[in-house]
Amino acid sequence: MARPTIADIAQRVGVSKGAVSFALNGRPGVSEATRARILEAAREMNWRPHSAARALGGARAEAVGLVIARPASTLGVEPFFAQLLSGLQARLSRQQVAMHLLVVEDSAAEIEVYREWTSAHRVDGFILVDPQVRDPRPAALEELGAPAVVLGGSGGPGPLSSVWADDREAMLSVVDYLAALGHRRIAHVAGLPGFRHTQRRIRALRDSARRLGLTGAVSLPTDFSDAEGAAATRTLLSRGRAGAGPIEAARPTAIVYDSDVMALAGLGVAMEMGVRVPDELSIVAFDDSVLTRVTHPAITALSRDTFALGGQVAEVVLEVIADPGTRRNVKTATPRLVIRGSTAAPTKTV
Amino acid sequence: MARPTIADIAQRVGVSKGAVSFALNGRPGVSEATRARILEAAREMNWRPHSAARALGGARAEAVGLVIARPASTLGVEPFFAQLLSGLQARLSRQQVAMHLLVVEDSAAEIEVYREWTSAHRVDGFILVDPQVRDPRPAALEELGAPAVVLGGSGGPGPLSSVWADDREAMLSVVDYLAALGHRRIAHVAGLPGFRHTQRRIRALRDSARRLGLTGAVSLPTDFSDAEGAAATRTLLSRGRAGAGPIEAARPTAIVYDSDVMALAGLGVAMEMGVRVPDELSIVAFDDSVLTRVTHPAITALSRDTFALGGQVAEVVLEVIADPGTRRNVKTATPRLVIRGSTAAPTKTV
DNA sequence: TTAGGGCACTAAACCGCTCTAGTTGCCGGA
DNA sequence: TCCGGCAACTAGAGCGGTTTAGTGCCCTAA
Secondary structure (H helix, E strand, C coil), X not given: CCCCCHHHHHHHHCCXXXXXXXXXXXXXXXXXXXXXXXXXXXXXXXXXXXXXXHHHCCCCCCXXXXXECCCHHHHCCCHHHHHHHHHHHHHHHHHCCEEEEEECCCHHHHHHHHHHHHHCCCCCEXXXXXXXXXXXXXXXXXXXXXXXXXXXXXXXXXXXEEEECCHHHHHHHHHHHHHHHCCCCEEEECCCCCEHHHHHHHHHHHHHHHHHCCCCCEEECXXXXXXXXXXHHHHHHXXXXXXXXXXXXXXXXXXXXXXXXXXXXXXXXXXXXXXXXXCCCEEEECXXXXXXXXXXXXXXXXXXXXXXXXXXXXXXXXXXXXCCCCCCEEECCCCEEECCCCCCCCCCCC | CCCCCHXXXXXXXXXXXXXXXXXXXXXXXXXXXXXXXXHHHHHHCCCCCCHHHHHHCCCCCCEEEEEECCCHHHHCCCHHHHHHHHHHHHHHHHHCCEEEEEECCCHHHXXXXXXXXXXXXXXXXXXXXXCECCCCHHHHHHHHCCCEEXXXXXXXXXXXXXXXXCHHHHHHHHHHHHHHHXXXXXXXXXXXXXXXXXXXHHHHHHHHHHHHCCCCCEEECCCCCHHHHHHHHHHHHHCCCCCCCCHHHCCCCEEEECCHHHHHHHHHHHHXXXXXXXXXXXXXXXXXXXXXXXXXXXXXXXXXXXXXXXXXXXXXXXXXXXXXXXXXXXXXXXXXXXCCCCCCCCCCCC
């Protein structure tokens, strides 16, 4: 038999479809003896449920959706995403919940996919990543009534659950640390300016600089690619070369990078330009991974357990799916600064 | 209205469900005027197809399945996987085909998931990764009649399509290169011994060593983790320290690593042990990524376009799904050796 | 004039499962 | 003895589509 259905089982055991359904789902309505016979027959016939048929009846899809609006090519570069995915999987697969994954062009396409997957009962909930400054997606998800959790959501208003880290506090800890070492000119190679967390970091740096009286604290936005990270570094390190620019345009003694990949690229540029790290330039990465640990010097980084983060996100999305009424707002541990060889007190040459 | 169905559309336009179905699927059977009215109504009512309902009727799921039997925690470490995923996505999303992703414990669980997803019409085909030496999975997929492509399949017998690279040739090119530099003692920190490609590489090294008359060519299997890579390196570099071991046990002058992560770990160990790279030890990675490019010295590596590889795999799986009769056996470009700073002629100290 | 064919469309079965509204048979109590 | 109640089970509608077997109707050609 191609694929046995409950009707086949019913026929074989000599009961009705309904009885088989009850038995297979552990529902009352059949005697234990009959249930045993049905289960045995199902096992023998190698029966598997047809989730599409169940979905039609309104059951769970046992899957969560993750739609990413980034060029697919950048996904593989960021260890962050892979780690996150791993963490998600680790938690989800414990309940045999799969992940439906799609990479799209932009937010509009992303919303359309939300629509389709929701109408089609293809997933039970969504994980929304890369929250933006004026982000149309949360409203769209609300309208659809789809359970969802925002990763990196600031925990602002709106009924969506979120899991987020305190970027502001993290940035402050970096600046404090660098300032304590004696750095006065701190630059920031930021990520995409449309991202919420990029904004939060930029603002934190600016505030912190004002408070500490640092001059020339500057944030350069990029697209997160190693290419733009390198370019930004080149720009920064070329400053004040010819000597007499204003103080703001003097070469920074420390650079904070919004991702490990960019920090790495920056380190490469520094070496290439003959700028010694950490003597002439301190480097801090706003994300930790294998990458930062294996370079020489190893890169001081804000470290967090991205794998665990994935697990937390999965946990919350499962909760929200189980009980759509709940709203969780989980603040994860603030990334901890791990001091490595790429940072030191600036030498007093300039 | 919560979610409009074709019945709602039919009622509104004043035609039958069948007519609506024909119109929405571009099938003949309705006049152009009616079709236009139906499409307009569908648009206005914000109708979306219900894929579960379609799946019940036997239609495509517009998704491919990827089940990975590895600890989820290792996924994030290997840039390879992320890159592959990106490449897959890039190709699949062009046709709005999603990916159904699940991480499981072992091959048995993997096969069970194949069963379930196939019976449930959840996916249209599978991508099978990490082919093993005596692998039960291809047979299981054949039995299920599920379209599938094996990534890294040797293109052996069996009706499954495959996409693979010539590991043997690649390994030969590495050994030839190292031998030409003057290396005689070449070690190999291999991956999981159960993997086909690990076996091919081990065999290629052994054959090559015999042909070139190299002594003490040895392969140490690992689990691909940086921890085991480091441990293997430590073992190798500790050899011949006290002096008078047999030649086979002397310290190698070159180590080939089966992954970039392990090569990185190995480089770290060498530095830590005070073994200078490349003077005292040459290092080659059997996989290229950001990782190998950013270290100092940068690591000589067998480079291939993993992103493109993902695209090829996606292409083949889409083909096989479109026409289950076809069997493609795509040999990808052999990884090309990119010479960087981690390899040099051995110094004649030993 | 009429048979025949094609077009536009309808009615209803069907996919596999769930779930509600019965129906049957048995048991205990009045 | 009869009836109510309950457990065990059945019948069948329904989920949202697709698809097949019609059904009129109009046009054309003999």
